[in-house]
Every structure is written in structure tokens, then in C-alpha cells.
Amino acid sequence: MTQLALVIDLNVCVGCHACVTSCKEWNTSGPAGFMSDDNPYGPAPTGTFFNRVQTYEVGEFPNTETVHFPKSCLHCEDPPCVPVCPTGASYKREEDGIVLVDYDKCIGCRYCSWACPYGVREIDEHQKVMKKCTLCVDRIYDESLPEAERKPACVLSCPTSARMFGDVHDPQSAVSIAIREEGGYALMPEWGTKPSNHYLPRRKTRMHIHEDELIRADNPLKKEQREHAAPVEAPTLDDSTSW
Amino acid sequence: MHPAFSVIFLTTLIGVGQGLFLAIFTGQSYSAVELLPLEDSVQFYGTGAMIALLFLTAGLIASVFHLGHPERAWRAASRWRTSWLSREVIALPLVMALVLIFGLMHYFGWDTVLFTSKTGARLQLTLIVGTLGAIATFALFLCTGMIYAAIKFLQEWSSPLTVINYLLLGTMSGFTLATAFASYAAPDLTHFFGIWTTIITFAAFLSRSASLIRNARIKFKSSMQTALGIRHTQIQQKSMGFMGGSVNTRDFFHHKTRLFMRSIKWLFLVLVFPLPLFFLWVGMETGNGATLLTAFIIQYIGLLAERWLFFAQANHPQNLYYQTV
Numbered sequence: 157m158t159q160l161a162l163v164i165d166l167n168v169c170v171g172c173h174a175c176v177t178s179c180k181e182w183n184t185s186g187p188a189g190f191m192s193d194d195n196p197y198g199p200a201p202t203g204t205f206f207n208r209v210q211t212y213e214v215g216e217f218p219n220t221e222t223v224h225f226p227k228s229c230l231h232c233e234d235p236p237c238v239p240v241c242p243t244g245a246s247y248k249r250e251e252d253g254i255v256l257v258d259y260d261k262c263i264g265c266r267y268c269s270w271a272c273p274y275g276v277r278e279i280d281e282h283q284k285v286m287k288k289c290t291l292c293v294d295r296i297y298d299e300s301l302p303e304a305e306r307k308p309a310c311v312l313s314c315p316t317s318a319r320m321f322g323d324v325h326d327p328q329s330a331v332s333i334a335i336r337e338e339g340g341y342a343l344m345p346e347w348g349t350k351p352s353n354h355y356l357p358r359r360k361t362r363m364h365i366h367e368d369e370l371i372r373a374d375n376p377l378k379k380e381q382r383e384h385a386a387p388v389e390a391p392t393l394d395d396s397t398s399w
Numbered sequence: 400m401h402p403a404f405s406v407i408f409l410t411t412l413i414g415v416g417q418g419l420f421l422a423i424f425t426g427q428s429y430s431a432v433e434l435l436p437l438e439d440s441v442q443f444y445g446t447g448a449m450i451a452l453l454f455l456t457a458g459l460i461a462s463v464f465h466l467g468h469p470e471r472a473w474r475a476a477s478r479w480r481t482s483w484l485s486r487e488v489i490a491l492p493l494v495m496a497l498v499l500i501f502g503l504m505h506y507f508g509w510d511t512v513l514f515t516s517k518t519g520a521r522l523q524l525t526l527i528v529g530t531l532g533a534i535a536t537f538a539l540f541l542c543t544g545m546i547y548a549a550i551k552f553l554q555e556w557s558s559p560l561t562v563i564n565y566l567l568l569g570t571m572s573g574f575t576l577a578t579a580f581a582s583y584a585a586p587d588l589t590h591f592f593g594i595w596t597t598i599i600t601f602a603a604f605l606s607r608s609a610s611l612i613r614n615a616r617i618k619f620k621s622s623m624q625t626a627l628g629i630r631h632t633q634i635q636q637k638s639m640g641f642m643g644g645s646v647n648t649r650d651f652f653h654h655k656t657r658l659f660m661r662s663i664k665w666l667f668l669v670l671v672f673p674l675p676l677f678f679l680w681v682g683m684e685t686g687n688g689a690t691l692l693t694a695f696i697i698q699y700i701g702l703l704a705e706r707w708l709f710f711a712q713a714n715h716p717q718n719l720y721y722q723t724v
Contacts, residue, residue, distance in 0.1 A: 173640070176640070199643070200642075200643035200644065201643040202643045202644055203645070204645075205645070210638060210639050210640045210720060211636070211637045211638040211640075212629075212635065212636050212637060213636075214629055214631045215631060216633050223627070223629065225627060227720060236550075236551075236552075238481075239478075239481035240481070242477070242478050242484040242485035242488055243474035243475050244474075244477055261471065262467070262468065262471075263468045263469070265465060266465075267546070269646070269650065270400070270550060270553070271550050274717060275651065275720055278647065279646050281646070284467025284468055285467060341628045342628075343625070343628055344621050344625050346620045347551065347620075347621075357629070
């Protein structure tokens with residue numbers, strides 16, 4: 157079985173919102189109709205987005221870290237939003253695991269947005285139907301596009317390649333390997349929704365420099381041999397023999 | 400959650416309608432086994448059922464305002480296998496139809512005694528329709544409650560108490576109205592309904608208080624740590640990604656102060672339970688219909704506050720992602 161999903165590397169994301177704008181640009185121009193965008197240049201812009209990038213500060217000054225956190229539909233393997241839909245407008249595709257909304261069946265009752273713990277379903281306040289990330293389903297299968305471009309718009313636009321797209325059920329796919337080897341995790345595992353999208357954690361690259369790597373020591377290759385402790389300022393054997 | 404007035408009116412109005420129908424039907428059941436005198440079909444049972452139908456219809460109309468596409472609402476009956484909302488969409492018209500049939504049968508006298516026992520208990524045709532109506536009414540209470548109780552991560556709602564509260568609060572308000580109605584249409588039943596109203600009001604007070612206590616000491620399973628998957632005790636949101644608000648900030652927050660919340664809580668606790676009981680008692684003692692009607696109106700206003708708080712009190716885990724602009 158195929159389960160398409162995104163893997164987002166929090167270690168790489170710089171919070172530039174390119175995925176947000178490219179997502180909106182692609183999906184508002186798509187066959188499913190526009191996405192609301194009210195007062196875009198006014199004091200209180202509002203509208204429908206499939207993808208948001210949020211920013212968090214972890215820790216207390218001065219030991220803080222800024223985490224940019226992109227969030228879109230996680231295409232859960234056990235999506236709580238699907239069974240609650242009274243019309244069947246919300247569904248999970250058998251063939252690739254994408255959770256979609258049929259905009260022609262949706263009655264706009266908002267019950268599915270209540271049933272999503274992640275808050276990734278947004279009602280379109282003009283079309284009055286529930287909208288959410290489609291994983292660019294109108295793009296990833298489009299054979300008129302070059303194969304390299306058959307990816308969600310957010311993935312293509314990410315300048316730091318923090319977003320990966322692929323089949324998380326295929327153990328050999330790049331996304332599965334990243335989840336497995338880079339410590340990929342799911343959000344709010346406590347609700348058993350089994351999100352397909354995964355996040356790669358922040359990883360620290362640390363250099364470990366020991367003292368003897370900073371200070372010239374006598375006989376560095378025979379460390380097991382006990383040497384007379386000599387004051388560091390005194391000339392070492394190296395000083396006298398290296399000329 | 401943001402309390403939507405359409406849903407507040409839907410749940411309170413159909414609660415009254417269901418409760419009133421149950422009360423009328425209870426009255427008839429008692430008279431069938433000769434514990435109560437049989438009342439006038441047109442004046443009491445027929446008119447009572449029509450009043451219940453009026454409340455159910457008003458609730459249905461209120462619910463339409465919650466939908467983005469009410470013209471597609473018929474589709475909502477299709478997923479009854481998985482969705483409690485879909486089940487409610489089936490149960491509500493079913494209750495309305497049965498109440499209508501029950502009322503019409505009484506009104507036009509389409510009724511026969513099917514069976515009379517040796518002790519004189521009569522099984523009437525309307526009683527069978529009424530029994531079906533009562534079963535459908537209980538099913539509707541279950542559906543309404545389960546819509547909320549079935550969302551497991553809305554922990555304030557995810558409890559059997561939610562269903563019990565919908566059942567008891569709805570029945571209570573219907574019985575209060577039945578007492579007022581009886582004082583006009585069947586004065587000898589006023590005490591019967593009044594006493595039942597008092598009992599149900601006490602039961603509703605206990606279960607609603609239990610849910611308030613439960614919600615006050617609830618431990619949330621989700622936290623900033625599980626929402627982001629970052630293991631640190633200090634996580635602060637610096638930006639939610641937009642400045643002007645969105646559905647996420649409008650639909651899931653009530654934007655009211657703690658003081659306001661607390662005031663609403665005490666307001667409804669007074670308006671729903673002790674005050675109507677006082678008016679009920681005065682009305683029963685004096686036999687004054689207007690006083691009993693006042694009890695119902697006060698209780699209904701209290702129930703609007705109760706339902707507002709029911710929604711406002713629920714903390715959706717998505718709110719963790721929307722802490723600051």
C-alpha cells in the first residue's frame with residue numbers, strides 16, 4: 157500500500173514561508189477554485205491556507221533556540237476527521253493515502269475541523285466548504301509536467317530542501333530512510349491518529365576537542381607511556397628536536 | 400471552542416421539544432394503566448405534541464444557520480455508519496415525524512383501543528406510536544450527546560456525562576414546559592409533572608455539576624511538547640504564521656475573560672436549577688400558569704448560558720498551535 161506524505165526537517169527549515177506562499181499560489185489557481193484571501197494588504201488580512209509556518213522559542217534566554225515549524229494536513233493513517241463527516245465528503249484515498257475533501261459534497265458543518273487535533277482544516281469563508289492540504293494531488297500525477305516537478309508545490313519551493321515528499325510505506329524510499337535514520341517523529345502520538353507526515357528533529361553538530369588536542373604534548377603517539385608532568389610553559393621535547 | 404449560536408439554539412430547542420414530548424407521552428402511559436385520568440386528546444395530547452413539534456422545528460431551523468451549504472444537507476444522512484452527526488440528521492426528522500403522527504392521531508381522534516387487560520389497562524394505537532417516538536427521542540439525545548462525546552481529544556466533552564447531561568437537561572426543560580402547559584390544558588396533571596420536573600432537575604443538577612467538577616480538574620494529554628515533538632519544559636510560541644487571524648483563531652477560541660466564564664457558570668447554575676424550582680413550587684402551590692411559564696423561560700435562558708459554557712469550556716488541542724500572533 158502506498159502512503160504519500162511529507163517529511164519536514166526542522167533542522168533545516170529557516171522559516172521563510174516560501175512553502176506557504178507557493179502552496180497558496182498553486183492551490184488558489186487550481187481547478188478546485190480560489191482560496192479565500194480577504195484584506196491581503198489591509199490591517200487584518202485573513203484567508204484560507206493549507207500550510208502555515210509557525211515560530212517557537214525553546215528554552216530560556218540565553219539558552220534559547222528558534223524553531224520554525226511548518227504545519228499542514230498530516231494525512232493521518234487513521235484520520236479522525238474522516239469517519240465524523242456526515243456526508244462522506246471527507247475521505248482517504250485507498251490508492252495513495254491522501255486525505256481529501258470533495259468540495260461538491262461538503263455541507264460546511266465544520267465537524268471535521270473539530271475532529272482534527274492539529275487544526276489543519278480551515279473552512280473557506282467564501283465557498284463555505286472545508287479545505288485542507290491535498291498534497292497537490294492535481295500536480296503529483298500530472299504527466300504533462302516533467303517528472304522532477306511532480307511534487308507538491310511546497311516541496312519544490314523550499315530553498316533549503318527542508319521538505320521531502322514520498323511514500324512512507326516503502327521502506328526504501330528517501331522519506332522512509334530519513335524517518336528511520338534521522339529520528340523522524342509524528343505529532344501528538346497520544347491520540348493514535350498515526351500521522352503520515354513526519355518531522356525530523358533538530359540535531360546538534362558538536363565538535364569534541366580535548367585538551368591535548370589544543371596543547372602540544374610530548375610523545376603524542378605513545379600516550380600510554382607515563383611522562384613526567386612538565387609545566388606547559390617549559391620548552392617541550394618537540395621544541396628542541398623539531399629544528 | 401467558539402460557541403456558535405446556531406448550535407446553542409439547536410441543542411436547547413430540540414431538548415425542550417424532546418422533553419415535552421416525553422412528558423406528554425409519560426402522561427398518557429400513566430393514564431393507560433389508570434394511574435392518571437385520561438386527558439382530552441385534542442386539548443392536551445394533540446396540542447402538547449404540536450408544541451413539542453414547534454420546538455423541534457425551531458431547532459432544525461437554527462441548525463441550518465450552522466451549515467455553509469444547507470441546500471446539500473440531505474447528503475448528511477449518508478454516513479450514519481460512522482458519524483454521530485449523520486445519525487442525528489436521521490434521528491431528528493424521525494422524531495419530528497413520529498411526534499407529528501402522534502399529535503395528529505390525537506388531534507383527529509385516529510385512535511383505537513387495541514387491547515384491554517383484565518385489570519382495565521388499555522393499549523391504544525397512539526401509545527404504540529408514542530413508544531416509538533419515545534425510543535426515537537432517546538436515540539436523538541444519544542446522537543446529540545455523542546456528537547460531542549465522540550471527539551476523544553476534546554477531553555471536556557469526551558465523557559459519558561456529556562450524553563447524560565444532554566438527556567437530563569433536555570428532559571428537564573421539556574418537563575418544566577409540560578408543567579406550565581398542563582396548568583392551562585390539564586390542571587389535574589400540574590402536580591404530576593411538577594414533581595417529575597423537580598426529580599429530573601435534581602438529577603440534571605448532579606450530573607451537570609459532576610461534569611463541571613470533572614472539567615475543572617481535567618489533565619490534558621496534549622501539550623506543547625507533544626504538539627511540536629520537542630522535549631523541553633519551556634516552549635513559547637513567537638509567531639502563529641499570520642497576523643490577522645484565521646478560522647483557527649475564530650472557531651476554536653471564545654475570546655472571553657476568565658471572569659466572564661466564571662460569571663456564566665454561576666449564572667447558569669442559578670438560572671437552570673434553583674430559580675426555576677422556586678417558581679415551579681410557587682406555581683404549583685398557587686396553580687398560576689404564568690408563574691410556571693416564568694419558570695420555564697428562566698430555565699431556558701439559563702440553558703442558553705449552560706450551552707454557551709459547554710462549548711466555551713472545551714479546549715481544543717489545536718489551540719496549542721495558536722497561542723500568540
